[in-house]
Amino acid sequence: MASYSELMAQAQSLMAQAEQARKDELSAVIADIKAKMKQFGITVADLGGATGGKKAGKSKSSAPAKFRGPNGELWAGGPGRKPEWVRAVLASGKSIEDFRI
Template identity: 65%
Template sequence: MATYSELVSQAQALMQQAEQVRKQELANVIAGIKAQMREYGITVEDLGGNSGAGRKAAAPKSKAAAKYRGPNGELWSGGPGRKPDWVKAALAAGQDLDTFRI
């Protein structure tokens, strides 16, 4: 009977072999698809994809300027949504939010 480390070694070797076979099969499939695309004059756009040409970069999300600074330097814009924990704690302790205004 094989030891645990021998079995793990065999399993790793099989996984490497399986990955090599997968890559080879994938290359064959891709080559076949490309050949059929050339044969029929099909483009990526015909398939509903985008070849990357004309792709726009995602616009960065704008963040509202911070209006409040917490006791440990946390920043908060005071906008809609869930209040940060430090704001909830300060309000629960009876503190005025204006004391944290920047």
């Protein structure tokens, strides 16, 4: 029978493999969604995203935007919960600094 430490090492290895598989699948799904959005001319606003239903130029924050997302979303980079697009960028292994304005 395997020891506790051996089983824990196997579990950690499997969790790392599972996380990599999730990232790979997520990247493929996002690429597919973006391709379909481009093919059909769909925007984030059409999907009821962050820009849908809000007046242009309005934001919850009065701080100037420091980052621009892949679909034009703006974020000041302040404290609190990160926007979904920021979490997606970080989960895909990219740096938020690549999106600095």
